[in-house]
Amino acid sequence: MKPFLYPEEPHSRGNPIQERRPLSDEIYEALVTELISLRIPPNARMSVDALARQFGVSQTPIRGALIRLETEGLVVKKHNAGYSAAPLPSGKHFEEAYLMRTLLEPEAASLAAANVKPEDIHALRALCDHMEQLVTEDTQGNYGRFAMLDGQFHARITEMCGNELLQHTLQGLYAHMHLFRLRYHSSVAEEAIKEHLAIVEAISRCDSGAARSAMANHIQASRDRMKPYYQHL
Structure with missing residues (x-):
């Protein structure tokens, strides 16, 4: 499955998130909104590298946000496949x-x-x-x-x-x-x-x-x- 292509707004590479709070918190909230609104559709692959480029940050806060989302059931991680948006429950x-x-x-x-x-x-x-x-x-x-x-x-x-x-x-x-x-x-x-x-x-x-x-x-x-x-x- 191809990775989901993240839109350039509101956080483009040229406009990284401000460090008012921990970056992982900022990214977590942004991704929750994308997942809730289904702009990231169910089962879409969520590439750590693509997200890091999208938000203009290192992979560390991206991984922190994804781990938090995984504990809340919004993303899933599979061995050798990385992260993806969780499917909608039945x-x-x-x-x-x-x-x-x-x-x-x-x-x-x-x-x-x-x-x-x-x-x-x-x-x-x-x-x-x-x-x-x-x-x-x-x-x-x-x-x-x-x-x-x-x-x-x-x-x-x-x-x-x-x-x-x-x-x-x-x-x-x-x-x-x-x-x-x-x-x-x-x-x-x-x-x-x-x-x-x-x-x-x-x-x-x-x-x-x-x-x-x-x-x-x-x-x-x-x-x-x-x-x-x-x-x-």
Whole structure:
């Protein structure tokens, strides 16, 4: 399979990424956006050398970004074949992932409400505020950023629950990134933010029952929004 040819914008060889943050972080975010928007299509080869030329950097930060993407299920690495964009999961996989989330995430939210600290609420609200800002701007470059923040929101709640096995299981689903590869639209994001805020409100009141219900409602609503896009995969 031929490697994917990366577009010259927004990061051409003559315009390397500024070193405001670690280069691997900058490249990671840029590649997430390309993968979420399917500008890098499923199964496309991702050459380390081509990416290094594209971003005007050495191969070291490229490899760092790709390793991170591999741990999140967005790229795969095969022996003697290098990296490639992960295939879209099957409809059956998405349905099973939603079932797992329905079983586990409401309980995680309930436990989080019992263990909540002020800094947790501050962090969750900051994530919601940032997501709202991205939706207001509604640019293609925000696809990947919103997906990452959505994942961080759910991961923070899972961390708060204090159950490491539950946290590890949910992380292994790679649910959030693959969902945004199916469908990203500002209306979808706006609905998700409203549901996130309901979860935060319940957790901030230390109301375990309300937190469980709010998370269950969010996962069901997400499934209803996304099922038309994955059921035929």
